[in-house]
Amino acid sequence: MKKIITVLMVLLAASAFVFANGQQDAAGSSSVELSFAGNYAFGGSTTVEPIVRAAAESFQEMYPLVKISYDAPGSSAGVKGALAGTYSIGAASRSLKSSEIEAGAIPYAVAKDGVAVVLNKGTVPMDNMALKDVIAIYAGEITNWKALGGPDAEIVVYNRDEASGTRSCFKDATVKTQKKSFTENAAIVTSNGDMVSKVGSTPYAIGYCGFGYIGKDAGTKAVTVNKIPPTPANVLNASYAVARELILITKGDLVAGSLEEAFINYIMSEEGQEIVAEEKFIPINS
């Protein structure tokens, strides 16, 4: 018994040593500053997650004593978390409600994003959808692809959860414009990734996701809406209707010299905006 424990301990120590060496880093990590230190918890939207995680990784390279974690429970939870102090920076993929602004939440727009309509690639032949058809599907008025010239099959509608910023943006740009509400017969998914993998694997499915998730699942395709392709350029020239700003949130104004200020400045910098583009979102300054 003792022997086994000793062997296990030695193995564990050895593996810790080997694994810890796995970190590869090229020579010449430029300026290392030690002015910030400590653990910071950020959190919020699943859409903004890739940007914040990637930015946090670069940020931690600049300030090696800083540890930033990111939880992704959704936009609303991100705002709540920022207001409650659970997160020192919250993230949301929708604009703040007036009640949240009154409570002291301050938004910083860091990127723009469009919401694309995605279909199951193998079973739905359409590559273009009229906005009014999308609205009709999500309002529950059209329930069969046949009505749109497709195969005779029930439309499987996927929608996001109530906490989602993508949902509220999509709602504002679609069903809300005709004063309708979402159909009750939609399956609810809880993240963009969940959305594309479900739509990609369910025959006759329709869903929507941020541009960053287009093509992440080989079984999905993003369709043009009113013949306008979902591209960053079309969001910037405002021809693509379904778009929103991605924001970071703090409670009260930024404290000068704080890590939060440095982090938001970093995302707004040229390098930070490059990360935004890398993650297939639209830089705010362009």
Next chain:
Amino acid sequence: MTGIDVLKNRRSNTVQSSPQSRKINRQEIIAKGIICFFTAFTIAILVWIVGYLMVKGFRYNNDVSYDVTTQIEREIPLDNTDEDVVFIINSKVRSEDIPVAGLRKLYNKARKENWGFYNQQNLKVVPFAYEGAGSFSDDVMNFILTGSDLETYRKNVSQTSSWEDMIHRVGQTPGALGFIPASKAEGLPKSVKVLSVRRISLIVSPSVLRIQDGRMMREISQADADKLFSGKVVNWKEIGGIDLPVTLVFWDSKDASSIINRDEPVLAKIQIVHSEEDFYSSIVNTNGAVALGHYSSIESEGLSFIPVLRHETGWNLTWHFIFESPARSGQWGGVSYIILNTFFLILFTIIFSTPVGIMAAIYLVEYTNQGRLMRILRMGTETLAGIPSIVFGLFGFIFFVQICGLGIGFISSTLTITLMVLPTIIRSSEEALKSVPQSFREGSLALGASKLQTIIKVVLPAASPGILTGIILAIGRTVGETAVLIYTLGSNYDLVTGPSSSARVLSLHLYMLFSEALSFDRTFATGAILVILVLITNLSTTWIVKGVNKNASV
């Protein structure tokens, strides 16, 4: 028919075979057949599941959409120099070829580019350049630069002093990238390899990408692209496009003859042009036109193109994946920290749960009378063992995280899992202790040992195989646990550094990769590691129990 009758019949079977006994024989055979069938079926399903997970975990098999075709060029001709250029990289970089747009980004981005975008390897790109070779260097720079970003280029690259110096430094620096003239590319050292470039695109007339009846051409497989340029495709309809005749446009007749196979008749329309201007204008103006052209001309001339799918396959679960640390939400690097976190979680869970569990079992078996209270207690542990883990997760979140104020992190999750596996350990230890013959205890007591001595020196060693089995079952449950950890462990993928640090274990990582659609290949690879880990745990159970039994009998 009663059992006695059956026995009678079976006995009589040897003497004489009555119709009744034959009937029973038949029934036996059929029953045996059905049992065998279901056994085989179950085994086949199990093998299939594990096999599927393993195949998917070890190999990836994808069609990836690129702006360029699969054609690779090792040596790239330059505009004003006769000498071709060859791009070289450090051998540690796991790339063989790269689209030309990617190559330009490696040199020109405001932020240091990472190889992760091209091969999921978390490694910074270190570009090298040599400006001392006159017009050759200028030409290469013109090839790499896109427009007016000379400043970023200058900021990014490190200058070398000669071609030999370039080769040497690329070989020394992980993630390095450089270029040399083709004549120097012979006999490169092992630490340096050539990076081929893919820069031919499928340029089409905008008419091909029109939407017709709600459908449009989105992308094309390499096989269809080849078919297109062998002249066999007359209409875009045949390869998934709209109803439009195909026209192949070629720069000159030499180009045309090199691509089209002469033995077979060419069915598609062909247009041969002789100047650059004609080439672009005829692509744009001819309905259904398609041509092979350089990717750079798409940007400069504002042309349309069709993305081409490349079939990519290779090893998924590699040593790199196991030994590299995760980056970019788990899209790059590997799972080393996550494997370690899993081990730490198991270790601390066992440290917390084993002493408590065994002591509870000893109390239940050795020190109490089997009364009503005991029955209630036993029922309690059994119920706890059957409660879904998400309920423990909820409890852990409310009690440890919020009420005790431990926060989401390692200690909260370890304590919650400890509570979850305790019933398993108590139950199996109890059974093991009960199975120790009463004569052992009586013998020990008769020799004058106290009760405590008897338990420690006699009962526990005899029961140890059973207790160990329980512990390993608990390990198995810890490895596979996800629901509890979502609420108590958080989702950070760094190495655990303290009791309050948020972390990820393998099962949680798998869940995150899947639910965020980050990478299905990596999800399966993580799944394969989990399967292997559970397999090792189970094998070690038999191994340890065997070893302990041997020791006990000696």
